[in-house]
Amino acid sequence: MHETFMRRAISLAERGRGHTAPNPLVGAVLVRDGKIIGEGFHAFYGGLHAERAALEDCFQRGLSPAGASLYVTLEPCCHTGKQPPCTEAILAADIRAVFVGSSDPNPLVAGKGIAALRQGGIAVTEHVSESACDALNAPFFHHIRTGLPFVLLKYAMTLDGKTACASGASRWITGEAAREEVHRTRAAVGAVMVGINTVLQDDPLLTCRIPGGRNPLRVVCDSGLRTPLDSALVKTAAEVPTLLACCVSDTARHEAYLAAGCEVLTFPGRRVDLRALLTSLGARGINEVLVEGGAELGWALLSAGLVQRVQAYIAPKLFGGKNAPSALGGTGVPYPIDAFALKNMHIRSFGADVRIEGDL
Ligand code: AOF
Ligand code: ZN
Numbered sequence: 001m002h003e004t005f006m007r008r009a010i011s012l013a014e015r016g017r018g019h020t021a022p023n024p025l026v027g028a029v030l031v032r033d034g035k036i037i038g039e040g041f042h043a044f045y046g047g048l049h050a051e052r053a054a055l056e057d058c059f060q061r062g063l064s065p066a067g068a069s070l071y072v073t074l075e076p077c078c079h080t081g082k083q084p085p086c087t088e089a090i091l092a093a094d095i096r097a098v099f100v101g102s103s104d105p106n107p108l109v110a111g112k113g114i115a116a117l118r119q120g121g122i123a124v125t126e127h128v129s130e131s132a133c134d135a136l137n138a139p140f141f142h143h144i145r146t147g148l149p150f151v152l153l154k155y156a157m158t159l160d161g162k163t164a165c166a167s168g169a170s171r172w173i174t175g176e177a178a179r180e181e182v183h184r185t186r187a188a189v190g191a192v193m194v195g196i197n198t199v200l201q202d203d204p205l206l207t208c209r210i211p212g213g214r215n216p217l218r219v220v221c222d223s224g225l226r227t228p229l230d231s232a233l234v235k236t237a238a239e240v241p242t243l244l245a246c247c248v249s250d251t252a253r254h255e256a257y258l259a260a261g262c263e264v265l266t267f268p269g270r271r272v273d274l275r276a277l278l279t280s281l282g283a284r285g286i287n288e289v290l291v292e293g294g295a296e297l298g299w300a301l302l303s304a305g306l307v308q309r310v311q312a313y314i315a316p317k318l319f320g321g322k323n324a325p326s327a328l329g330g331t332g333v334p335y336p337i338d339a340f341a342l343k344n345m346h347i348r349s350f351g352a353d354v355r356i357e358g359d360l
Helices: 002-014 050-060 086-092 112-119 130-136 138-146 176-188 196-202 251-260 274-283 295-303
Strands: 027-032 035-041 069-074 097-102 123-125 150-158 191-195 217-221 242-246 263-266 288-291 309-315 343-350 353-359
Touching (some): 002 035, 002 130, 050 069, 069 130, 086 112, 097 130, 112 123, 138 150, 150 176, 176 309, 176 353, 191 196, 196 217, 288 295
Parallel strands (some): 069 097, 097 123, 150 288, 191 217, 191 288, 242 263
Antiparallel strands (some): 343 353
């Protein structure tokens, strides 16, 4: 029964996906006599918290939350941020029992929310469907603990492990359903990132082209500032936020990009320090970055320990060709024992394609 109500709270939380960063996805359900009397979720950054949204819904239905149980996917907050403390609203509403999924690692909350509820005489049960609740907010947890965004490395390849033909042509490897899923992922993340070679080879647009989707910030890792002024990215930079990360301090060379609407971020040295770039993205509240190519950027991030999840879309095709590229470049590991091992593997089909996902 507890799992059923928490599952409902999780699906409510999902509705905020793409709109809450850097804050978490949170859902809440009020239950009395086995019936749901109020539901809510955190809909957008800075907006009403899930708990207060559920109480609001209960009042709207003309019902009283007194004596009810609250199921909430994340520990209720007890601090004043953009919103007042949820613990106060819960206590004021005379809720009898609170069932909590994830603990909140936010140092302003971290256990203090639970303690405040217990102090107020509420029976609190923690860790209800915890792993499912935790899975909602992997980027939030990673970002609040490290200051860095959660990095999702995605690529599409053939069943023989090729990401392009020997000619370099790569459009398209996967089918429509898989590509649509990538657009859904773009709508959920704060930024998408590519390396300069991907821009030069594919001239990608990197926007979200599904109804109701929003565009993430587009980031090019472009140490030498070689992104063409007539690339799709630069030509659309006035409408879609675009950031060029480079090591070119000659600001005269920045001007044409700035005039086109790009932002240019300069790093010291010869190659962009990826940890420094991610740190600056994290500092602006971006808690998840989707890396969409290419092989060198992917390897550089992976070997620096900066990747948290990998998504491989695999098409039922074979390209062959000893010079046809694969998903990761760089030096690679010397021996099988040195491999980067993935865990929590998930497999899903999209049309004729398969997606294999795993965490590092
Ligand atoms: C949310 N939505 O439903 C819950 C959150 O600045 P504030 O007031 O919005 O507080 C943000 C923090 O509140 C967030 O980092 C998390 O620790 C806690 N809970 N946040 O945005 C919610 N329940
Ligand atoms: Zn709150």
